[in-house]
Amino acid sequence: MPKSVLEAIKMGQWDFEPLEVPSDEFDWTEAMPGTKAKLEVLAKRVASGLPLWHPNDRDELPDVRPRFDPSVRVNGPR
Secondary structure (H helix, E strand, O other), X not given: OOOOHHHHHHOOOOOOOOOOOOHHHOOOOOOOOOOHHHHHHHHHXXXXXXXXXXXXXXXXXXXXXXOOOOOOOOOOOO
């Protein structure tokens, strides 16, 4: 019986579903989506047979982009 999705794939079990793990039995992360830190957390979870997602994981990026201003042209005048 495989312990993780990775083990199941190596064994050719493409329909493997890991056992449910209560969210209080593994840590959540503040790492922002798409960052190396977040990917490392997800990789460790998969390798450990844990669920990929935790309900308390950070799932939003801070609003750091400037608002769209149609008067500003990125590529110069047309």
